[in-house]
Amino acid sequence: MTSKLLPNGLLDLLPDVAEKEADNIHNLMLYFKSFGYSRVKPPLIEFEDTLLQGLGEAIAPHMFRVMDPKSQKMMGLRADITPQIARIAATRYERDDYPLRFSYAGDVLHVKGSQLDPTRQFTQVGCELIGDDSIAADIETIMLSLNALTEIGFKDITLDITLPALLRSIFMDKMDGALLKALENKNKEQIKALGGDYSDLLLALLSMSGDTDHDIEILQGLSVPAEAQIELDRLQSVVKGVQDELKKSKISVSLTIDPTQHSFFNYHRGVSFSLYISGVREVIGRGGRYDFDTDQGTASAIGFSIYMNALRNI
Secondary structure (H helix, E strand, O other), X not given: OHHHOOOOOXXXXXXXXXXXXXXXXXXXHHHHHHOOOEEOOOOOEEEHHHHOOHHHHHHHHHXXXXXXXXXXXXXXXXXOOHHHHHHHHHHHOOHHHOXXXXXXXXXXXXXXXXXXOOOOEEEEEEEEEEOOOOHHHHXXXXXXXXXXXXXXXXXXXXXXXXXXXXHHHHHOOOXXXXXXXXXXXXXXXXXXXXXXXXXXXXXXXXXXXXXXXXXXXXXXXXXXXXXXXXXHHHHHHHHHHHHHHHHHOOOOEEEEXXXXXXXXXXXXXXXXXXXXXXXXXXXXXXXXXXXXXXXXXXXXXEEEEEEHHHHOXX
């Protein structure tokens, strides 16, 4: 009956799929626990002004809003769990308690899906390493995400390491929207027309081939502002560290670098990454470094989320 159809982007999970997903979530959480990541469970809905504080501001365009009949205040249904983990770390713990290692699993809701995936309700499973801004923490987080996917039986993983802070530092957070779109579409002619003094730099970034060693050579030959150079140096150190860890492991991972890719939620400020699996069009996980405010100043963290909906039909 058409009157009982679900809204666009929402669906029922029938027994086989629901059981498979529940098993994967359970196994992931056990795996994270074995590495010292303690589970937290923030609420599905919060007051809007709290949910959108700090890095939560970046999720505003994706968030459903409702009125709380009791307080008469606006509330928001979370579109991402990471800002909630940052809130917990900032308000429930002292800086002396850092670093913190948290894991989580829960649903999020978006006001609309993407062109590749119309889904609007997602189950996020992930980890956050809070209060450690070292390169070792970046490597730990990336490797944890890769090993976790392998632990639940997934192979042929592609790790795309990105650097959203690079373009921000070059353009001082004032990058033209049309130029950003041209970079997303790899449109060289538009980049030449819109890139101004940075056209050659952007085209060099766009020329990266997927051969990691070759791409590192390109990065080493770039001339960028001092702040951007710091980000590039860190990226290269992280890539080398991940390569070393992959050589020690038995997992099959293709490593690529894409410094022109920007963050989906636009709060990642350092080395970031996306995860893909062969045969699946949409991204299956995202992660990266971000900063958040505490009563004792700014803290740094890095984490990742795996999207269970992307794994359902594999």
